[in-house]
Amino acid sequence: MTIISNKGVVLKAHPKGMPKVDEHFELVDRTIDIENLKLGENEFVSRNLYLSLDPYVRLTLKEQEPKHERTINKASKKQLVQIGQIIIGAGVSEIIKTNNPNFKVGDLVYALNLGWEEYSHIKSDATSNFFFINKDLLKDIPLSYFASFIKRGGLAPYVSLKYIGKPKEGETIFVSAAAGFVGQLVGQIAKIKGLRVVGSAGSDEKVDYLLNELKFDAAFNYNKVELDKALYEYCPNGIDIYYENVGGETLEVVLNHCNLFARIVACGMISQYNITDPKEKYGVKTLENIVSKRLYIQGFVVTDYIGTDIEKEYEKEIIEWIKSGKIIYKETIFDGIENVAKGFVDMLNGKNIGKYIVKLADY
Known part of the structure; x- marks a missing residue:
């Protein structure tokens, strides 16, 4: 094998606010000589096939501030990307060279810590963050689904709704950012469980997708209606489960509409991710509802469940739901490493319906 291209996306500058493609990211031309690359013990080389573009990556692009050092745990510090470093995300790879007895050439793997690059x-x-893909499943499921959906991406809505939301048939769930990757799956799983599902999205196109393709019971464009009025209209009996993807003012309003003993699943707070000054963070003013309504609020980190029996339970159910048509999964696939940064920024700006995936190579 000769020396080949290994382009990658590095952090050019730490974003303050919404990242910009040319200002904060740089596509660098690099090469890799796989044939002559000497591998250390348990190391391997992966040919990266698909990358998943996820909101959490934005949190890794922050500049570390020494004055807040005590508030950042060691794991978070380690995950921060430094200027000039390859950005890390999740995706699917093929092992092409190995000095690890647990991985052989030709294995397909899902990775939690895959670089935004053609080869890694x-x-x-880092090998403990790589998980085998059952090739037999590719007869029924596209490989791109494994970049996020079948693995961590789908596990997040499944486990959080089931074990934190504790859904009961007939209850009402409100899902913010419902046309995004997590939101669309939460809503569909909730429908399977017999809930009344209401979602918000940022465009009429997304609302149409929620109502007519995913069969939500109600949905509205939060850019066209006042949230408080919309919740009175579409959740007339209150909210039993709130699936939180937005934070800020949305959380503040929703707390007023929660029923007694409502459960709030805190998956993400994307409205706050691009705020770097703590003084500019939105201060929620309705927290007294937590006490008076005896609300249950819990966040989660999906990596806590990877490799557990819960993950096996999830994969069995989700694959059955896909095959039976109970779950519709929408993804937009971009081609080429050169489109990673733009796709990521577009996703943060809410342009996506469903999941953004970047295809780096054919399999």
Whole structure:
């Protein structure tokens, strides 16, 4: 094998506010000589096939501030990307060279810590974040689905709704950012469980998708209606489960509409991710509802469940739902490493319906 291209996306500058493609990201031309690359013990090389573009990556692009050092745990510090470093996300790869007895050439793997690059040299301390893909499933399910949906991406809505939301048939769930990747799956799983599902989205096109394709019971464009009025109209009996993807003012309003003993699943707060000055963070003013309504609020980190029996339970159910048509999954696939940064920024700006995936190579 000769020296080949290994382009990658590095952090050019730490974003303050919404990232910009040319200002904060740089596509660098690099090469890799796989044939002559010497691997250390338990190392391997992956040919990266699909990358998943996820909101949480924005949190890794922050500049570390020493004055807040005590508020950042060691794991979070380690995940922060430094200027000039390859940005890390999730995706699907094929092992093409290995010095690890647990991985062989030709294995397909899902990775939590895959670089935004065409090929990755995986060091021994990172191999625990790679998980095998059952090739037999590819007869029924596209490989791109494994970049997020079948693995961590789908596990997040499944486990959080089931074990934190504790849905009961006939209840009402409100899902913010419902046309996004997580939101669309939460809504569909909730329908399977017999809930009344209401979602908000940022365009009429997204609302149409929620109502006519995903069969939500109600949906509205939050850019056209006042949230408080919309919740009175579409959740007339109150909210039993709120699936939180937005934070800020949305959370503040929703708390007023929650029923007694409502459960709030805190998956993300994307409205706050691009705020770098703590003084500019939105201060929620309706927290007294937590006490008076005895609300249950819990956040979660999906990596806590990877490799557990819950993950096995999830994969069995989700694959059955896909095959039976109970779950509709919408993804937009971009081609080429050169489209990673633009796709990521577009996703943060809410342009996506469903999941953004970047295809780097054919399999």
